[in-house]
Amino acid sequence: MSAPTPRHTPETRSRILDAAEELFVEHGFEATSMRMITSQAGVNLAAINYHFGSKDALIQEVFRRRLTELNRQRLAMLDKLEADAGGAPLKPSRIVEAFFGTALVLAADTEHGGHTFMRLLGRTYTEPNAFVRQFLAEEYAEVLERFLGALYRSLPDVPREEILWRFHFMMGAMSYAIAGTDALQLFAGKFDDADPARLLPRLMSFLLGGLRAPLAEYAARPAGRRGRSAAA
Amino acid sequence: MSAPTPRHTPETRSRILDAAEELFVEHGFEATSMRMITSQAGVNLAAINYHFGSKDALIQEVFRRRLTELNRQRLAMLDKLEADAGGAPLKPSRIVEAFFGTALVLAADTEHGGHTFMRLLGRTYTEPNAFVRQFLAEEYAEVLERFLGALYRSLPDVPREEILWRFHFMMGAMSYAIAGTDALQLFAGKFDDADPARLLPRLMSFLLGGLRAPLAEYAARPAGRRGRSAAA
DNA sequence: GTCTATAAATCGATAGAC
DNA sequence: GTCTATCGATTTATAGAC
Structure with missing residues (x-):
């Protein structure tokens, strides 16, 4: 009743x-x-x-249905990591795995629409639709706050600005990873091994390499002569 | 006449x-x-x-107008690198810079529409529109063949499969990098420093870190117990 | 080459019977 | 809760005057 x-x-x-x-x-x-x-x-x-x-309300519900559960899993995993660590800062790899790993697990589910949804989600981050962006921003507010905070504590020597950008880059890589081989015929016929089970370690290795990359690696070794070399 | x-x-x-x-x-x-x-x-x-x-033909011309020139620059830069190297394999950083650097230079041009176009292009890689995907695939065929070949020679010990995936991940990171702060209100108010001039070194550092990441880094250290540990 | 006017199809949304 | 029928607005594309 x-x-x-x-x-x-x-x-x-x-x-x-x-x-x-x-x-x-x-x-x-x-x-x-x-x-x-x-x-x-x-x-x-x-x-x-x-x-x-309305159609807009339907679009919103398509996201809400799965996103709420995904972010709940992410937060639960982060909670567990922090509880196990007992106050100590987490390892970056654990944090990245908790955020992006859960997403890829959902993306690997091709039977219940998880893969379809994650492709949709990845593309929608840069979607021009205003009200969808607004909705996603609200839906992501808490989980982003928590994970960024964990990364800040995990990498105290890295400027927060840099962590923010690299997190952004990581989301881009994940989006394309999920869009995968069927996203664009650009790579058509080039992928011999598109096994979804291997995607997680592939992506995770790339993400962690990018996250841990030396900050000045590129700037410190400019390509050839490039104007005033005394700057910075 | x-x-x-x-x-x-x-x-x-x-x-x-x-x-x-x-x-x-x-x-x-x-x-x-x-x-x-x-x-x-x-x-x-x-x-x-x-x-x-038609509208479709207009869409195509919007891309063709700038993409032809961008890929021409990319190929010219790769030609020069290979000529200077005289047969020796190129450094991965040079190859990555030639491909993604040119794109970011175009994206930094906010006065002549370059920034607008690069945002559009980045989003379109995963666009659902079939004929746009087809068109982009053709437009990218040569430049992809050349750059992937250069990377294969540059990293002979890395499986080509892996290079292919990492190149794909890099394109995702670049796409989000260009979409940048205005792409999603997700990070609204969080970026203190969105200086376009700093974006190139930021992104390049991340990309090279990801490209050079150890292959088995993640797989070698699985999270906790996870089923049959004898596999692989 | 540029314009007005309109054809022909499709859209989201709703009214009202069942 | 599901259906048919339709309204009113908007779409791409074109015909034909200038």
């Missing part, structure tokens, strides 16, 4: 979300019409507005 | 391309209507179809 609305809507709602998720990642938000969604989901056109109110 | 079509179209064409470039990166392809473009460009609606034939 505590649930007022959902009477016998066991599948319709989920089917709409699943169909929308697939079509959004395949065609984008704007290019995906509500008719395409209801057609693929096998439900009536009016069902979307009945269950979600 | 060699130019049949362009009689006195000195600005209209360019104005359309400039307006389209800005609107595409701001709203995406689908959400940008031809009326929005012609309105911002100050030209007539029919002008787009007259000059480009």
Whole structure:
């Protein structure tokens, strides 16, 4: 008696979300019409507005459904790491693994839409849609605050500005990692080994190498003569 | 007498391309209507179809206009590096700099649309639009072949598979680097220093760190007990 | 080459019967 | 909660005058 609305809507709602998720990642938000969604989901056109109110609200729910759980897992893992460490700063590798590893585990799930969703999420970070960006920013506020804080404590000698940028770079690498081979025919036929199980160690190695890279490595060895060499 | 079509179209064409470039990166392809473009460009609606034939052809020309020149610069720089090396393998840092450095130089040009275009390009690698992907793949075929080949020779001990993936990761990091602070309000207010001049060394340091990261770094130190430890 | 006017299709959203 | 039918707005693209 505590649930007022959902009477016998066991599948319709989920089917709409699943169909929308697939079509959004395949065609984008704007290019995906509500008719395409209801057609693929096998439900009536009016069902979307009945269950979600509008197309924008549907888009939001597509993200909320999975993102809330993903970030819950991330925070739980960080909680455990910090509890085990007992006050000591965490190793950067653990922090990175807790944040990006959970995402890749979800991305490896090709049977329940996790892979589809993560591709959608990765692309949406740089999506031009204003209200989606706003929504994601709110959904990520806490988890970002926590993980960045952990990285700051873990790497006290690295300027926070630098950590922030490198975290940003890492998200870009992860996004492309998940988009993977089917993202662009650019690498078509070049990947002999696209085994999802190997993606995690591949990416993690790259991310940690980038995160730990010497700060002045590039600036200290400028390419050839390049103007005033006395600067900085 | 060699130019049949362009009689006195000195600005209209360019104005359309400039307006389209800005609107595409701001709203995406689908959400940008031809009326929005012609309105911002100050030209007539029919002008787009007259000059480009269709919206899709316009999109293609927006990319072709700048991408051809960018990849020409990349190849020229690689040619010079290889000529100077006289047969010896290049240093990975030089190769990475030739590919990603040129892109970031273009991205630093905020006055002539270079920054706008590079943001658009970075987002489009994972764009769902099929014909844009196809077009980009063709446009990148030669430059990718050359740079990947140079990296293979530069890092003969690293499996090509691994180099391929890391190059892919680097493109993701670059994409986010260019999308930068205004891409997502996720980091809003967190970046104190978003100086474009510092972005190149920042990114280059990260990329080289990732490219040179030990291959088995992560796999060799699995997190806790994780099933059959005898495998691999 | 540039314009107006409009064709033809598709969009999101809703009203109202069941 | 699901359906049909449709409204009103917007889209790309084009025809034809100038």
